[in-house]
Amino acid sequence: MTLPPSSDQRRTRILFPTSAAHAAILAARHQAPYLAGASAAQLSWNKTHLWPEQAVSLHALDELQGCQRTPNYWSIGALARLSELTSHPQLCYELPALQSALLGVGAPGIRHIATLGGNIGFAGDLLPVLLVLDAQLDWRLSDGDIRQGALTDWLKAPPQHGLITCIRIPLPDSEQCVQIEKLASREAFNPPLLNIASSWNWSQPEKTRLAAGGAGLAPRRLSRCEQAFSPDSAPADSLLPLLASDLPELADQPLLQVAANLLLAQRSASRL
Numbered sequence: 001m002t003l004p005p006s007s008d009q010r011r012t013r014i015l016f017p018t019s020a021a022h023a024a025i026l027a028a029r030h031q032a033p034y035l036a037g038a039s040a041a042q043l044s045w046n047k048t049h050l051w052p053e054q055a056v057s058l059h060a061l062d063e064l065q066g067c068q069r070t071p072n073y074w075s076i077g078a079l080a081r082l083s084e085l086t087s088h089p090q091l092c093y094e095l096p097a098l099q100s101a102l103l104g105v106g107a108p109g110i111r112h113i114a115t116l117g118g119n120i121g122f123a124g125d126l127l128p129v130l131l132v133l134d135a136q137l138d139w140r141l142s143d144g145d146i147r148q149g150a151l152t153d154w155l156k157a158p159p160q161h162g163l164i165t166c167i168r169i170p171l172p173d174s175e176q177c178v179q180i181e182k183l184a185s186r187e188a189f190n191p192p193l194l195n196i197a198s199s200w201n202w203s204q205p206e207k208t209r210l211a212a213g214g215a216g217l218a219p220r221r222l223s224r225c226e227q228a229f230s231p232d233s234a235p236a237d238s239l240l241p242l243l244a245s246d247l248p249e250l251a252d253q254p255l256l257q258v259a260a261n262l263l264l265a266q267r268s269a270s271r272l
């Protein structure tokens with residue numbers, strides 16, 4: 001039975017599925033959120049004073065764990081903790097921009113409980129870098145279907161109660177240069193004003209990927225801006241209108257110019 005959220009946190013019942021398939025069924029049946037590290041979930045419930053009647057704990061699901069390198073990509077279980085990833089030498093060596101973004105999430109204590117799947121579910125700070133790294137997701141639906149697709153498509157229409165099981169990150173090629181910048185008003189957790197990430201490839205400009213996120217901004221690829229950049233021309237003059245169409249929420253705000261400046265600076269830095 002589905003009950004409305006309660007203002008009494010003691011009433012939240014934690015459900016313990018026996019498998020990922022079972023978790024997706026329970027979440028849909030009870031309209032219940034997932035609990036991975038629970039660091040973001042608790043934050044928002046404390047803020048709203050509304051606790052769900054049920055929540056589905058993913059804690060014991062070993063099939064969502066792990067971090068392996070295959071010949072073409074890194075395969076990271078949704079339950080991988082951020083601290084586990086920052087202490088993985090080969091992953092950090094091959095994906096240094098991901099390491100920097102991971103280290104920018106909260107304090108060490110938070111990174112020790114926070115998971116990669118939870119950061120995606122929370123639309124957290126890792127999304128821009130995952131988007132420019134062209135991350136792919138595997139997820140389960142409550143009807144038993146297993147799906148695969150690009151993170152960028154998942155974000156456009158997140159499937160209801162879809163359970164992310166794995167995040168796959170293609171190995172960057174030697175020409176690729178990934179840059180990130182998190183603009184926050186203070187160190188403690190406060191949604192950052194702006195998160196900008198970019199991936200540049202000077203010999204294959206069609207592979208340029210740009211992404212943004214931040215307070216009040218659903219994380220997304222900046223597809224108009226991507227089309228406008230070429231190896232020989234940075235559309236400094238035309239960048240603002242392009243950005244405004246990618247980020248209409250920022251149109252007419254000073255932050256739009258900041259975003260444009262960050263993109264141009266990242267582009268220059270990628271040439272060094």
Ligand SMILES: Cc1cc2nc3c(=O)[nH]c(=O)nc-3n(C[C@H](O)[C@H](O)[C@H](O)COP(=O)(O)OP(=O)(O)OC[C@H]3O[C@@H](n4cnc5c(N)ncnc54)[C@H](O)[C@@H]3O)c2cc1C
Nearest residue numbers: 034036037038039040041106115117118121124125164189
């Ligand atoms: C003090 C503090 C500082 C923080 N600082 C930052 C910060 O700097 N940057 C930042 O991005 N976040 C920050 N957070 C928020 C949070 O810690 C991170 O976003 C973290 O990565 C969330 O992971 P989690 O496993 O705790 O997610 P949870 O809280 O367990 O879940 C978050 C959401 O994701 C969904 N979810 C979880 N797992 C899955 C899955 N496998 N498939 C589908 N949906 C899923 C849940 O239903 C829920 O809606 C902070 C939190 C605190 C308390």
